[in-house]
Each structure stands twice: as structure tokens, then as C-alpha cells.
Amino acid sequence: xxxxxxxxxxxxxxxxxxxxxxxxxxxxxxxxxxxxxxxxxxxxxxxxxxxxxxxxxxxxxxxxxxxxxxxxx
Amino acid sequence: xxxxxxxxxxxxxxxxxxxxxxxxxxxxxxxxxxxxxxxxxxxxxxxxxxxxxxxxxxxxxxxxxxxxxxxxxxxxxxxxxxxxxxxxxxxxxxxxxxxxxxxxxxxxxxxxxxxxxxxxxxxxxxxxxxxxxxxxxxxxxxxxxxxxxxxxxxxxxxxxxxxxxx
Numbered sequence: 729x730x731x732x733x734x735x736x737x738x739x740x741x742x743x744x745x746x747x748x749x750x751x752x753x754x755x756x757x758x759x760x761x762x763x764x765x766x767x768x769x770x771x772x773x774x775x776x777x778x779x780x781x782x783x784x785x786x787x788x789x790x791x792x793x794x795x796x797x798x799x800x801x
Numbered sequence: 802x803x804x805x806x807x808x809x810x811x812x813x814x815x816x817x818x819x820x821x822x823x824x825x826x827x828x829x830x831x832x833x834x835x836x837x838x839x840x841x842x843x844x845x846x847x848x849x850x851x852x853x854x855x856x857x858x859x860x861x862x863x864x865x866x867x868x869x870x871x872x873x874x875x876x877x878x879x880x881x882x883x884x885x886x887x888x889x890x891x892x893x894x895x896x897x898x899x900x901x902x903x904x905x906x907x908x909x910x911x912x913x914x915x916x917x918x919x920x921x922x923x924x925x926x927x928x929x930x931x932x933x934x935x936x937x938x939x940x941x942x943x944x945x946x947x948x949x950x951x952x953x954x955x956x957x958x959x960x961x962x963x964x965x966x967x
Contacts, residue, residue, distance in 0.1 A: 735881050743880050746942060750877035757831060757888040764891055793894040 763787075764794045812923040815847065816913070819928065820900060822846045827903075828893050830870070837905035837932045837940045838870050844928035851965070852925030855958040861949035869947035870939060876946065905938050924965060930958035 738744045759780070766776050777787035822843035823835035830839065844852035845863050856863040878885060902910060912931045913923070920927055932940055933955035944951045 735883060738880055742937065743877070745937075746873070746877040747881045749939065750874040751883075753831075753874060754878065754885055754888070757890075760831070760891045760893075761888045794891055 760791065760794050763791050767794065808922050812917065812920055815923045819843050819847065820910075823902070823906065824895060824900070826867075827906075828895060831890060831893050832903070833893055833896055834901050834903040835906045836903040837909050837935050837938065838866075838943055840906055840909045840928055841932045841940060842866060842870075844925040844932070847925040847928075849924050849926075851961050852929045852958075855926050855929045855954060855961055856949070858957040858961070859949050859954040861944075861947050861954065865947055866943065870943040873939065873942040873946045877942070905935055905940065908935065919966075921966060924962060926958040926961040926965070930955050930962060933958060 738747065763776055763780075766779070773788050774784050776791075777784040780787055819840065820835075820843075823839040826839040826842040827833065827835035832839075835843075841852075845856070845866065853863045856866075875884075909928065909931050913920075913927065916927070916931075917923070933944065933951045935941060935951075941951045944954060
């Protein structure tokens with residue numbers, strides 16, 4: 729596991745911005761996987777939204793296609 | 802006259818196919834809105850074959866583009882000292898309603914629309930020329946990861962377009 733204290737932020741803006749894009753993409757994928765797991769464990773959308781720090785409507789709008797009944801993930 | 806009408810209809814069909822393929826590539830990439838990289842992959846799918854030809858003439862393997870797109874994300878994370886196993890893919894569904902593209906995808910669509918009078922007909926090479934000219938973002942990084950200079954790819958695409966113009 730990476731030690732977050734060792735993350736080096738590039739001084740070159742192109743490199744730094746590319747890292748931001750890659751981190752957002754990684755975060756989106758982690759989010760979808762975690763929300764699917766949560767729904768499979770019986771979490772409500774209200775609880776998911778609270779954990780993500782967004783409204784229930786916002787969470788549902790962005791993540792409603794994360795099927796809870798598919799166990800392939 | 803009829804030739805021009807026929808050409809316009811063909812171009813509309815090509816744009817429809819391009820947008821549909823770009824969206825499919827975006828969804829496979831876990832993104833709802835296609836970006837420039839997805840339009841580039843879609844151009845390689847067009848049956849005229851000119852996008853693939855542009856890649857080959859620039860010394861790049863068209864079939865390696867998708868892996869290069871993925872690799873540049875890993876390289877970007879590595880540049881800050883982070884390594885991460887790719888989380889499992891969870892199918893993403895398309896937007897309902899009007900077609901929506903990411904910012905770089907919108908640039909591609911706008912430039913295609915602005916240059917539509919010059920297309921006779923619209924070819925994959927036109928799309929490659931526009932996408933290879935994007936100065937920043939995933940596309941130039943992916944092309945460099947593929948070992949191809951974006952300017953060389955654009956030149957190859959422009960040369961193919963030039964030869965196909967009446």
C-alpha cells in the first residue's frame with residue numbers, strides 16, 4: 729500500500745493536472761464499487777448519500793445505474 | 802447537385818456512427834460523456850479506413866490506442882508516487898435524452914461542424930486531424946504513450962484528407 733505521505737505533487741502543471749484527472753477517474757471507480765457493495769449489503773440511498781457527503785437526490789442521480797443485484801463486482 | 806445532397810446524407814450517417822461509437826467507447830471506459838480519446842477510437846472504427854491509415858503512416862499501431870489511453874492514467878498516478886490496482890468495472894449507463902460529450906469531445910464536434918463544408922465526404926482522417934490537434938489532456942498523453950508524435954499524426958491525417966479531396 730502506498731504511503732500517502734510519499735505522494736509527490738509535480739511542479740509541472742501539465743503533470744499535476746494529468747494526475748488530478750487520473751485521481752478523479754480512480755475516485756469515480758472506487759465510488760461506484762463501494763456504492764454497489766453498500767447497496768448489496770442493504771444500505772439505503774440516504775445512508776450512501778450521507779457517507780458521500782451529498783444529498784440523496786444527488787447520489788441517486790449520479791449512481792442509480794450501480795446495480796445492487798449484480799455480484800460480478 | 803444530387804452528388805452534393807448524397808454527400809451530405811453520407812456525412813450525416815458518418816457523424817451518427819461516429820457519435821454512437823464514441824459513446825460506446827466512453828461507456829466501456831466507465832464514462833458517460835465521450836471525450837476526444839473516445840472520438841479517436843470511434844474514428845478508427847469508421848469503415849473508410851482512413852483513420853487507421855493515418856495511424857499506420859505515422860508509425861503507430863491503431864489497435865494499441867486503447868491500452869495507451871489506459872496506460873497514461875497509470876503513468877499520471879505513478880508521477881505522484883501512487884500505484885493502484887484498477888477497481889472492477891461496473892457498467893455505466895448512457896445519459897438519457899440529448900447527446901452529451903465531455904469538454905474535449907465537444908471541441909471535436911464543434912470543429913467537425915465548423916469544417917463541414919470542406920468534407921467531401923467526411924472521413925475518419927478528418928476526425929484524427931482534429932483530435933490529434935488537441936494541445937492538452939488525455940489524447941496527447943495517450944499518443945505519446947503510444948510512441949507517436951501528435952503533430953506527425955495530424956500531418957499524416959491532413960495528407961490523407963488532401964489526397965481524398967476532389
